[in-house]
Amino acid sequence: MKKQVLFLLLICLFPWGSIIKANEPDSAYVFSYATSKNNHHNCLHYAWSVDKENWHSIGPEFQFLFSDFGAWGSQKKMYAPFLFQDLQGLYHCIWTLNNEIGQFAHADSKDLYTWRSQSYPTVMEDGNVQDLEISYVESQKHYLITWYSKDKGFFKTTTVNFKEYTPTQSTEESDRLHIRKEVLVDGEKQIGTYHKMAWEDVDKLIKHQEWMKFHNQERAEQIKDDPIRFAGLKDLKADFVLYPEKSKKISDKLVGIFFEDINYAADGGLYAELVQNRGFEYDLNDKQGRDKSWDHKKSWSLKGDGNFTIETESPIHENNKHFAVLEVAKKGASLLNEGFDGIPVKAGEKYDFSVFAKGMDLTAGFVVSLVDQDGNEIDAVTIKKISNDWKKYSAVLEAIKTEDIAFLKIQPLSEGKFAFDMVSLFPQTTFKGRKNGLRADLAQVIADLDPKFVRFPGGCVAHGNGIDNIYHWKHTIGSLESRKPQRNIWNYHQSVGLGYYEYFQFCEDINAEPIPVVAAGVPCQNSSIGGHGQQGGIPMCDMHDYVHDVLDLIEWANGDKNTQWGKLRAQAGHPKPFNLKYIGIGNEDLITDIFEERFTLLYNAVKEKYPEIEVIGTVGPFYRGTDYVEGWKLATKLQVPMVDEHYYQPPGWFINNQDYYDKYDRSKSKVYLGEYAAHLPNRHMNIETALSEALYLTAIERNGDVVEMTSFAPLLAKEGHTQWNPDLIYFNNTEVKPTVDYYVQKMYGNNSGDQYIASNLRLSSSDHEAVERVAYSVVRDTESNDYIIKLVNMLPVNVDATLDLSSIISDGQEAELTVLKGEPTSRDAKPESSKIIVNSETKYKLPSYSFSLIRLHISNKK
Numbered sequence: 001m002k003k004q005v006l007f008l009l010l011i012c013l014f015p016w017g018s019i020i021k022a023n024e025p026d027s028a029y030v031f032s033y034a035t036s037k038n039n040h041h042n043c044l045h046y047a048w049s050v051d052k053e054n055w056h057s058i059g060p061e062f063q064f065l066f067s068d069f070g071a072w073g074s075q076k077k078m079y080a081p082f083l084f085q086d087l088q089g090l091y092h093c094i095w096t097l098n099n100e101i102g103q104f105a106h107a108d109s110k111d112l113y114t115w116r117s118q119s120y121p122t123v124m125e126d127g128n129v130q131d132l133e134i135s136y137v138e139s140q141k142h143y144l145i146t147w148y149s150k151d152k153g154f155f156k157t158t159t160v161n162f163k164e165y166t167p168t169q170s171t172e173e174s175d176r177l178h179i180r181k182e183v184l185v186d187g188e189k190q191i192g193t194y195h196k197m198a199w200e201d202v203d204k205l206i207k208h209q210e211w212m213k214f215h216n217q218e219r220a221e222q223i224k225d226d227p228i229r230f231a232g233l234k235d236l237k238a239d240f241v242l243y244p245e246k247s248k249k250i251s252d253k254l255v256g257i258f259f260e261d262i263n264y265a266a267d268g269g270l271y272a273e274l275v276q277n278r279g280f281e282y283d284l285n286d287k288q289g290r291d292k293s294w295d296h297k298k299s300w301s302l303k304g305d306g307n308f309t310i311e312t313e314s315p316i317h318e319n320n321k322h323f324a325v326l327e328v329a330k331k332g333a334s335l336l337n338e339g340f341d342g343i344p345v346k347a348g349e350k351y352d353f354s355v356f357a358k359g360m361d362l363t364a365g366f367v368v369s370l371v372d373q374d375g376n377e378i379d380a381v382t383i384k385k386i387s388n389d390w391k392k393y394s395a396v397l398e399a400i401k402t403e404d405i406a407f408l409k410i411q412p413l414s415e416g417k418f419a420f421d422m423v424s425l426f427p428q429t430t431f432k433g434r435k436n437g438l439r440a441d442l443a444q445v446i447a448d449l450d451p452k453f454v455r456f457p458g459g460c461v462a463h464g465n466g467i468d469n470i471y472h473w474k475h476t477i478g479s480l481e482s483r484k485p486q487r488n489i490w491n492y493h494q495s496v497g498l499g500y501y502e503y504f505q506f507c508e509d510i511n512a513e514p515i516p517v518v519a520a521g522v523p524c525q526n527s528s529i530g531g532h533g534q535q536g537g538i539p540m541c542d543m544h545d546y547v548h549d550v551l552d553l554i555e556w557a558n559g560d561k562n563t564q565w566g567k568l569r570a571q572a573g574h575p576k577p578f579n580l581k582y583i584g585i586g587n588e589d590l591i592t593d594i595f596e597e598r599f600t601l602l603y604n605a606v607k608e609k610y611p612e613i614e615v616i617g618t619v620g621p622f623y624r625g626t627d628y629v630e631g632w633k634l635a636t637k638l639q640v641p642m643v644d645e646h647y648y649q650p651p652g653w654f655i656n657n658q659d660y661y662d663k664y665d666r667s668k669s670k671v672y673l674g675e676y677a678a679h680l681p682n683r684h685m686n687i688e689t690a691l692s693e694a695l696y697l698t699a700i701e702r703n704g705d706v707v708e709m710t711s712f713a714p715l716l717a718k719e720g721h722t723q724w725n726p727d728l729i730y731f732n733n734t735e736v737k738p739t740v741d742y743y744v745q746k747m748y749g750n751n752s753g754d755q756y757i758a759s760n761l762r763l764s765s766s767d768h769e770a771v772e773r774v775a776y777s778v779v780r781d782t783e784s785n786d787y788i789i790k791l792v793n794m795l796p797v798n799v800d801a802t803l804d805l806s807s808i809i810s811d812g813q814e815a816e817l818t819v820l821k822g823e824p825t826s827r828d829a830k831p832e833s834s835k836i837i838v839n840s841e842t843k844y845k846l847p848s849y850s851f852s853l854i855r856l857h858i859s860n861k862k
Helices: 002-013 016-022 201-218 224-230 440-447 500-509 540-558 564-571 593-609 624-639 651-656 687-702 738-748
Strands: 027-034 042-049 079-085 089-097 104-109 131-136 143-147 152-159 170-172 183-185 188-198 236-249 300-303 308-310 321-327 334-337 342-347 352-361 364-371 377-386 391-398 403-412 418-427 453-456 487-489 492-494 515-516 582-585 615-620 642-649 670-677 707-712 717-720 730-731 735-738 757-762 774-781 784-794 798-802 813-821 832-838 841-846 850-855
Touching: 027 079, 027 183, 027 201, 042 201, 079 131, 079 188, 079 377, 089 131, 089 143, 188 201, 201 651, 236 774, 300 308, 321 334, 321 403, 352 364, 364 391, 377 391, 403 418, 440 730, 440 735, 453 500, 453 707, 500 515, 500 540, 515 540, 540 564, 540 582, 540 593, 582 593, 593 615, 615 624, 624 642, 651 670, 651 687, 670 687, 687 707, 687 738, 687 774, 687 784, 687 813, 687 850, 707 757, 707 850, 738 813, 738 850, 784 798, 784 841, 832 850, 841 850
Parallel strands: 236 798, 453 515, 515 582, 582 615, 615 642, 642 670, 670 707, 717 730
Antiparallel strands: 027 042, 027 188, 079 089, 089 104, 131 143, 143 152, 152 170, 183 188, 236 757, 300 334, 308 321, 321 418, 334 403, 342 403, 352 391, 352 418, 364 377, 364 403, 487 492, 730 735, 757 774, 774 784, 784 850, 798 841, 813 832, 813 850
């Protein structure tokens, strides 16, 4: 297929290509339209014609413009697009977003396939916007936009720049253009508008679609097609040579982790709390009312003769307004908490219990116990007496047996009314023994990656579903009862027990740089709340306070213990500064005027007050497209030190884009590849995805002078509670299950360098398909003087390589060899390590479908 495409491209370069062009028309008509297919999600399409009678689709159903308004699924739709060309030749497209709201969409383009940022002006306070039209009124020097609003009639507004609009007025149908036409495209009737264009411009649209088709074919390449792709291919030979004199400095922080509270990564996951809904703050809104059982009593159940209610009068703290009241009608009534899919306990392990409690008409205490599924007691402790005012009570429970599914039971000692809140059960064995700490086994698997940084708390969690759901770091510090829990954008609940203090503490414990990410004053671009993700943004009148929240974060992390916010850090147990160096502003945002205004305000404020802090900007959620282009323009204009790029792609993309960063301008912003992962159809992961990432990371190391950091995403996923795949580490209450991709990250994280060593691998095959599936890189850790050679073979045959290491060693020397290999579909392959002897010329066989790593310590430079 590649050879065919290359052949077609070469045709255009030869003189006889002009003969073909001589038979083309000077001009043609382009018809723009949208269909109702895929529930209106396919958006803008084109067809062309030379006679306005016979129309040829460019695609078909190829998407030239995507509507980025609102949440996935329910929005992202386009109805009745209207295309207009202004006097400067710029094309404007306006369209209806849905049939309910008083907003429409606008975008403009010079070529009809490269579009600038979309905007969604509100023109109707009460009513919808349908059947849009646009024209230019020469006498008034403005654009006139008209539309129909159901049951209300026709309306209009004007603009000179598509940013500010005059107040909406009613109008008459006679003011309308009525130039939409019905034509037949591929045998189906479509309604839209057409424009006469030079054939050269029409041809560019056709070629753009053809190129994208070819690009998507490359993305879709899979190992399952190797028997055909490499039919008859035999074992290959390769010569590998190092050129240490051509070394260059690269980032020593290339591999880190990105933690987002998705897939129950925090509560019920990394955060070691075993009680679910400990503060009775779960709410129907957490799941947007879709789960009627998700209320303040979630995970709690009443046993015996009594009444279980939720009250809010006189809570322990205004940020945790709800608490439980158990009215015992007959002694023996109790409340049980089921934990997160049960409470796992291990024989001999101790667990710290605590609760805020008060007697509302009694002073008798209660028994707290762990029980199994049959109600048998595992351990119990009695609190003999309680106060009539809120007071915290603590106890230690010790499990006499191992149970994967246990329950926490609270049973008052007498009849009467008993109130309690912030019920907690923590294993004493946490990571590094931290109070309010992390699940030890899960945190250790993360630490084993040797990440150089941790990005937190998101992701989409950071900028939230609507302005009111933006993640505020100040809500996550201080005593647990004073922290302010909230709805998680992934449709569950955040207790924020794992808050900013715990994030920073974890970074310190694993010797990783903290990279907190704050919202850029706008909510998630896919919000379903507050304007369907329109990004109305925090009102500018409130941005002053928000800017200071961000500046306060830096003071909290780095300020002296005598500063206002540094004092709070010190009171929490960390008098020394955390030495914060980076802060992310924004995440995958739509790069609109609304975003730019707020991001610029935040960026300039941080730059002015804390010039030593490196700000990481954002360039949208994809490796191409409007937000990517506009994000880079903004970063270049403001001279942002680093930008955050994201892309989730099939293995074929990683194989065919190894030169992605080779072309990047080294004088502009550095890159943090903050979210990436390879995935197969249905989001599966196996040796194929892992090796494609290993292969791509060799190119990242080669470009380590422009790419500063990378992190696979998402990091964690709890089995049975997964909103997103793929993920690096899966787990349940008792097991941690690293993926094959995890071991690639570990091999890179444990074997990083700060110097890239030039090298060359000459393969015995010149077949491009084969050549691009064998990748290599060499880095040097200047501190240890170790050379790390990484070799990836994604071919179905072995590669017999001759390694010329004469430039660094002369005598036989011991090295460590680590190999990850397996059948392409293997999902449980693990690397194996051994010791080997290497010489100035060493023979090494790269197994089929493998990632090999050779670490060689040079005691003395040659």
